[in-house]
Amino acid sequence: MSDSQCESGLSLSETPSKRTQLENGSDSLSLIKKAVVVLTRLPEYKISALRPPTPQQFYSEDELLSSSDSDMQWEPEDDSSDSDFSVSTNKQKTAKLKESDTTRPPAPPTGSNNNNNEEEVKVDMVVLARKRPMRWQRGKIVEMVTKEDGRVKYKVSFEEKGKSLVSGHHIAFDTTPKLEQLYVGARVVVRCQDNKFRFQPGILAELPSRKNRLRFLVFMDDHTPVYVSLPFLHLVCRPLEDVLEDVSDSSHKHFMKQYLKDWPYPHLTQYRAGQALNVELNGVQQRCEVQVVDSSLIQVVFQDNQHKEWIHRGSIRLEHMARFLELKAAEERNNGS
Structure with missing residues (x-):
């Protein structure tokens, strides 16, 4: 019914039909009733009601959550007196979240050469390449080197100066990605807003929605969060199967592992x-x-x-979050024992 977006109804119409019958020697006219199916176009509001719920990760207009976050959040009391931190628990809401696993985003493509990033990488191609862990720059591939174990390395000549021999997960496309290529957990490189020639690696953490004003949230590898628009994003050409293996900061790696595990209900x-x-x-x-x-x-x-900076509301740098994670870990240990 919902596939056709039409509403069928059964009506009876009387269709005159001549039938010659021998009744008292004279002809008679009888009525034969035929069933007719009438298709009626449903109004848009009915069509919307028939559609299945849209997964939360796509941030539809029909979002089920009442706030910009999720049921997995809490509000710390004003801690001017450093009072004990309390976490509000709602068993009904927690149970509801567990039942809604179907709203989790589809699993990202597996393997280093996934279909999303299958664009050919070749000599003379302009790319963004890693010069240092938190500094990527634009350059051109001047040579492709195949190692004895079959791995392919790319020799990049940078626009500013210097050359580097890098792996496929240390180069990114210079072009703007398509929306369908992006998903939470994607390995990306972000153009610095204060310097268009500098780029930094990170992991995509939010897709555009009404609630984040149609922006992408990216966690840089140094744990810095930033909201950016699509033109600032660049996809890594050949990401590792586990993108976290490329994150050197152990505390941030642990944070991102938990974040991706909890998505689409991160703790905030x-x-x-x-x-x-x-x-x-x-x-x-x-x-x-x-x-x-x-x-x-x-x-x-x-x-x-008077130092200012932006912090994610689920960051492990927040004292409230650190306390919560300690309580959670202790509770899990107790349940396990």
């Missing part, structure tokens, strides 16, 4: 502008204040040096 804290909290900076929890709340991010200013 709720903050409001003007709220005080503690955030890790240079290895030490320091006092700061929320300046701006922007979708999944907050901008904080540190009291000591």
Whole structure:
């Protein structure tokens, strides 16, 4: 019914038909009833009602969640007195989340040469290549070298200066990707907003939605979160099967592993502008204040040096999140024993 988007109804119409019958020596006219199927176009609101629910990862207009986040979030109390952190638990909501596993995004393509990035990589092709772990630059492939074990390396001559011999997961397409190629967990390189010649590697963490004002959220490999538009994104040519293997920061790697596991219901804290909290900076929890709340991010200013930066609301740098993860880990250990 929903496939055809039509509503069928059964109606009876009387169709005159002559039939010669010998009744008292005279002809008679009788009526034969025929069944006729009438198809009626449904109005748009009925069609929408018949469609199956849209998966959450695609952020449809018919989102089931009541806020920009998920049921897996909480709001820390004003911690000006450093009161004990409490996590609100709702068993009904938690059970509901477990039942909605079908809303998880489809599994990303597997293998280093997946169909999404199957564009041919060849000599004289302009690419973005890694010069240092957090610094990629534009260059041209001048040679392709096949090693004894069959691996292919790419010699890149950078536009600024220098050459590097890099693997396929350390080069990215210079072109803008198509929307259908992008998914949460994709390995990408992002153009720096303050320098169009510099690029940094990261992992795609959010697709565009009404709630994030149609932007992509990317976690850089140094744990920095950034919202960008499509033209700033570039897909890595031959990503590793496990993209996290290319992340050197162990704490960020652990965070991203948990984030991708929890998606589409990542753990997020709720903050409001003007709220005080503690955030890790240079290895030490320091006092700061929320300046701006922007979708999944907050901008904080540190009291000591007035340093400002954007923090993800689920970041392990947040003292509230660190406490929550400790409680969660302890609970899992107790349940396991």
